[in-house]
């Protein structure tokens with residue numbers, strides 16, 4: 001038998017239950033992975049609460065993990081039993097001892113990257129890869145605003161921006177989180193629970209404002225974020241930690257300076273195996289050369305997934321959170 005977390009109805013973390021299941025055999029094009037560590041992401045909370053619908057219920061949860069290939073389905077050529085691997089996409093169900101998923105969503109881990117580091121950073125690191133290298137291809141010298149800068153995605157973004165020579169202004173809700181963002185290479189921080197973000201950005205940039213705003217907070221920060229941009233600059237809205245941005249009148253982009261806006265997702269960028277490999281290699285090389293250190297702020301046993309999600313949702317965590325099966 002094998003254990004996994006599942007939920008039969010949406011709601012608060014009490015809907016999560018640990019159940020015994022028989023490990024599935026992989027189908028054509030699939031592999032079964034024995035997870036060594038599992039990544040916890042805010043998107044898991046969107047599925048649990050029903051903001052994003054699960055394909056059917058009961059459903060497993062989670063899309064990020066690292067472990068060892070245990071069984072290989074027909075037609076899979078790039079993976080074999082015993083390979084050390086990681087993944088950040090695919091069907092829900094990573095919160096488990098075993099996970100079966102399409103082999104095309106799985107990459108081989110370089111020897112120098114351990115399971116916990118991989119599980120803590122695959123989804124978040126690939127997200128930062130596409131945000132900073134593709135959605136807007138930063139070259140160095142730009143000034144950007146990045147919300148939730150001490151979180152899982154934010155901690156990697158601070159380091160990658162620094163390595164690129166980009167001035168990242170990070171927003172955070174506490175002084176302790178400001179210190180973490182600074183230590184990770186943020187050029188400046190703003191405590192958005194106490195300070196006026198637009199005024200501080202104006203001061204810090206001497207009136208020039210930002211080339212790009214990366215906003216994963218959503219509802220609470222949408223208009224503030226638009227006000228932090230230069231004319232004709234880019235707003236990247238990539239998350240809903242405070243609730244989704246909806247009911248937007250497009251005219252606001254005209255009023256605030258002929259702005260551009262995009263609402264990207266990892267699946268929209270890593271939409272083919274070749275692209276996943278390119279993005280992973282780029283991210284892994286940043287770890288291997290020491291430009292990015294993955295900060296695992298919290299570790300929980302798999303059985304305590306609900307407790308771990310509550311900590312993330314109540315803004316108590318810093319860096320990445322992992323579950324250990």
Ligand SMILES: NC(=O)c1ccc[n+]([C@@H]2O[C@H](COP(=O)([O-])OP(=O)(O)OC[C@H]3O[C@@H](n4cnc5c(N)ncnc54)[C@H](OP(=O)(O)O)[C@@H]3O)[C@@H](O)[C@H]2O)c1
Nearest residue numbers: 041042148151152153172173216239240241242265266315
């Ligand atoms: N589109 C994509 O491809 C993609 C991929 C990965 C992640 N994301 C998004 O990126 C964001 C960060 O993900 P993560 O897993 O690394 O989480 P995280 O940043 O570790 O945790 C979320 C952080 O958001 C901030 N926050 C602001 N308002 C909040 C609120 N009302 N409730 C809860 N948190 C709030 C908190 O930091 P402060 O206390 O400092 O405010 C909190 O620590 C999430 O919104 C996620 O959905 C998007």
